[in-house]
Amino acid sequence: MEDVLRPLVVIGGSLAITLCIGWAVDWLLRRADARHPETPLWGLLRRCRLPLQVTVCTALLSGSYDKTRAKVVEAHSSAIGQLLALVLIAATAWLVVRVASVVVESSYARYAASAHDPARVRRVRTQVTLIQRVVTAVVGVVAISAMLLTFPAMRAVGTSMLASAGLVGIVAGIAAQSTLGNLFAGLQIAFGDMVRIGDTVVVDGEWGTVEEITLTFLSVRTWDERRITMPVSYFTSKPFENWSRGGTQKTATVLFHLDHGAPIEEMRDRLREIVQSSTAWDGRDWNLLVTDTTPSTIVVRALVTARDPDDAWTIRCEVREQMIAFLRDFHPYALPRIATAPAPATAPQPRRRPEREDHFARFDDTLSKDGTGRGRS
Template sequence: MEDVLRPLIVIGGSLAITLFIGWAVDWLLRRIDARHPETPLWGQLRRCRLPLQVTVCTALLSGSYDKTEARVVQQHGSAIGQLLALVLIAATAWLMVRVSSAVVESSYFRYASSAHDPARVRRVRTQVTLIQRVVAAVVGVVAASAMLLTFPTMRTVGTSMLASAGILGVVAGVAAQSTLGNLFAGLQIAFGDMVRIGDTVVVDGEWGTVEEITLTFLSVRTWDERRITMPVSYFTSKPFENWSRGGTQKVATVLFHLDHTTPIEEMREQLREIVQKSPAWDGRNWNLVVTDTTPSTIVVRALITARDPDDAWAARCEVREKMIAWLRDTHPYALPRIATTPAAQPPQAAPDHDRRHDRHDHFARFEGGLHKDVPPAR
């Protein structure tokens, strides 16, 4: 009977203490969060309840499993102890990642709620995301190393590995040159303010919004809901357009190729009516000017200011559509025409044309008679 009760008391007691600690910590965090609602840290820390309970329960079992005196423990005590040590290391790493994530996220939310510059908020968001990934990677590497060191064979190999660490480091650096380059490029992007999450960029002729930035790649969501995944080293080695840097306000331009008889003043007045009714116009500026001319057409440029790249695109499409419809209905002669038949000759060209044909026929007759009168050579 004692062999059955002892394991139940040890395991049941560990579970009971774990549940009580989890409930007490959660209750305390709820009370603090209710008293200080302006600080989101306490609410974020409540997400750490599960890894905290796993860590506490594993720690309690690691210190008391040998007290059960069960037959399984006596036969496989070292294996059970090593298994509990591995679980404890993994649970501690999980808890550390959750706590660091809660601290970083609460700091970001507190900053975002008080900041008034969207560009700065996106910059901090990018840095926060990469900091979380770096912390998770470091904690994961340390936890994996600690778990490997729990095996006795790895401890004996550790001395020889340290002796050859220099050569292995050089070999690994050469082999992972592109990976390390992307890693440092990601840190440079995060803290160099080159590109941020939410920025509107143009890369390789594709227009889209930066959706995700990691330590190795960057994802751009295009206007047609496609995702372009690119290495972060691309943004540190090649030029690209960042429409969100320096403010979101943009200037939209529309070019019209029209006939020389186009009424520019009426067209300018029509553009003013279109712009004033457009919700995409931010009220800063607009104009219409002739920027170029060719033998067959003139180039008219309409300019409209907008609040952001999306409104600039909408304004460009709206002005182009309504202006073409207005020209088609009221001034169709202003639209460029393509000649499909030969041009008509002026009236005075006909006699000259006939005289040229007469001279040609006379020369032909003269040349034929000349060849006819000359006797053949002997």
């Protein structure tokens, strides 16, 4: 009877203590969250309840499993202790990663709620995202190393591994040169403020929005919902356009190739009506000028300002569509005409008659002049 009750007491007691600790921590976090609603840290820390309970329960079982005195436990004491140690290391790493993630999210949420500059908010978001990924990677590496060191065979070869660590490090550095380059490029992007999540960029002729930045790659969502994934080292080694850096305001231009008789003043009045009725215009500036001329046409440029690249694209399309409709309906002569009919054929030349035919033709003319119908001798 004692062999049955002792394991139940040890295991049941560990589970009960774990549940009590989890309930107490959750109650304290609820009170702190209700007392300080402006600080999201306490509410976010409640996400750590599950890894905390797993860590506490595993720690209690690791310290008390040998007290059960069960034959099965005594027969496999080493394996059980090894398993509990591995679970404890993994649960602790899970808890550390979750706490770090909560702290980072809380800091970003508090900064975003009080900041008034969207560009700085995107910059902080990019930095905290990469910091969170770095912390996760470091904790994961440390946890895996600690789990490997729990095996006696790994501890036995530790000395020889350290002795060859220099050579292995050189070989690994050469083999992982590209990966390490992307890693440092990701840190440079995060803290150098070169590109941020949410920025509008033009890369290799593709216009899109930066959707995700990791330590090794960057994802750009194009206007037609495609995703372009490229290494972050691209942004540190090649030029690219960042339309969001230094402000999101954009100047949109529309070019018209028109006849020399196009009504420029009336087109200016029409452009004023278009921009004043458009919600994409930010009210800063607009103009319409003749910027170039050719023997057959003139080039008219309409310039309109907008709040961001999306509005610039919208108002560019509106100006182009409505201005062409205005010219088509009221001044069709201003639109260039392209001749597509074939050129008229050259008039046929009279066929030259042979010399003999010319002789008889002259003879017939002589007869007609004499009126006798007979030829001269």
